[in-house]
Amino acid sequence: MKEDKTASVDDINTRIAKRVRDLRAARSETLDALASNSGVSRSMISLIERAEASPTAVVLEKLAAGLGVSMASLFGPEEADEERRPLVRRAAQAIWKDPESGYLRRNLSPPNWPTPIQLVEVHFPAKARVAYESSARRPALEQQIWVLQGQIEVTLGDARHLLRSGDCLALRLDRPLVYSNPSSQPAKYIVAICDEALARWIQGPMQ
Structure with missing residues (x-):
């Protein structure tokens, strides 16, 4: 690992x-x-x-x-016209660490498969906070968050949600979004994203 x-x-x-x-x-x-x-x-x-x-x-x-x-x-993907593969092994999944908050994200989905669905695994440190200001996408992205371990607080606009292990929250990302971990323990969660723009970009060379 x-x-x-x-x-x-x-x-x-x-x-x-x-x-x-x-x-x-x-x-x-x-x-x-x-x-x-x-x-x-x-x-x-x-x-x-x-x-x-x-x-x-x-x-x-x-x-x-x-x-x-x-x-x-x-x-990802690195190329829009690479061979489409429906399987990505864990060793090949892209990992990135935010240099500011320290949160670690792993892209779970096959990086070049033409689908609007993307899965991301996040390890969120204790007391970490990330505030996303962007809210101008048209159409707005759809997202669901499933907490696997620990707890996180998700604030979309004025709506605040405290999520614990097993909880799942559906969001339409049309307002500023804040993730925070109020506890002294790290959290782990899965984010499912519907991104039709990426699917169209991948499918483009095939059309």
Whole structure:
């Protein structure tokens, strides 16, 4: 497990860089246009696209919103026209750690399978907090959170939900979203995301 984690983290910035460049090219957007749409500075986007920065979860979420996709899609696939494979082994799943909050996310879904459904496994440290400001996606993303261990607090707009092990919450991401872990123990949960924009991008070369 340790070797798998290290290898995945080492190349993740390169994967993110290529995904952002490819998605921006697919939209025929300049750096200035993406900066305006996402609220991320042009210089930061340029650094990310050259794999010279380690962006936080908040920055990546802003970029994803500006590109009209989920944040999970920024971690794969590496190529839109790679061979479609319905199975991904655990050793090949992309892992990323937020340099600000320390939360660890693993993309569970096959990275190049043309489906709007994505699964993400999250290990959330004790007392951690991540606040996503983006809420302008059209259509809004659908998401469900299933807590496997510990507890987390999820606030969507003005609605606050305290989730414990076994609880599952369905969300429409059309307002600012905050994740926090109020306890002294880490939490683990699964996020299921419906991202039709990513599925269309993957299917594009086949049409």
